[in-house]
């Protein structure tokens with residue numbers, strides 16, 4: 001599919017340490033020839049942080065692992081940036097077989113905490129509640145949390161030699177529960193946090209990317225509640241720093257995608273992010289091309305499977321281990 005934009009990107013999860021070389025080869029031999037020029041690596045807490053080793057997640061990657069991935073990107077003119085989740089998605093359900101990926105889940109029994117909240121449970125909302133709906137969320141007025149998060153962000157920007165970081169901030173359902181947070185309107189709590197992060201990384205010459213689903217309401221778009229806000233966060237759109245790049249994700253075909261126009265009207269630059277279902281991805285891309293008001297920087301394809309799994313499927317045609325890997329691979333292969 002021919003794209004009219006300058007950026008052709010993909011989100012890859014940080015590989016398992018034993019699969020780093022497969023992913024290096026995948027970038028070099030699969031993504032580069034297909035003219036991908038951005039890799040956003042969903043690392044979360046899976047890095048051997050030197051400043052805060054207590055926050056390391058499952059199977060953390062080493063400095064050398066990241067440099068290998070960085071160098072193959074550099075060699076091919078591919079921009080390489082890290083991705084964390086810095087609001088919701090602080091706990092969840094692991095893929096099976098375990099590949100270090102946690103997904104939000106409606107079944108409350110799956111509430112495995114990721115690196116930051118395992119080390120500092122009090123940095124999350126409702127730390128004493130044994131289980132929460134979908135996934136845990138940071139307590140956005142906790143100043144000690146901000147100090148640790150800034151250190152983690154700085155370390156990732158350094159090792160990735162990155163000019164941007166993707167901060168997630170999608171699918172937030174448990175924000176603003178404590179007395180301090182609940183005194184602030186949700187949209188302000190949310191926007192203030194992201195603006196603080198944006199200000200912090202700008203001092204380091206970098207930018208923020210984030211998911212867009214909390215920035216418009218269910219009512220004004222007709223999207224379902226996982227990809228639109230029914231919790232009052234959406235007015236954040238008006239007070240958020242317009243240097244933040246919004247990644248507008250949609251995985252099914254709604255016929256129309258009103259968020260594209262809402263972001264243009266609010267003055268945002270965006271990327272569009274489809275997923276595994278090919279007809280839906282095509283419909284979304286086509287709609288975006290037709291409704292681009294010059295504010296679309298490009299495509300950021302999502303995957304949500306292990307990147308080693310995806311690499312081996314697309315390089316060697318091996319059977320994917322996770323339930324959706326084969327479909328994701330087929331969609332990428334036939335679209336791009």
Ligand SMILES: [Zn+2]
Nearest residue numbers: 139140178181
């Ligand atoms: Zn709080």
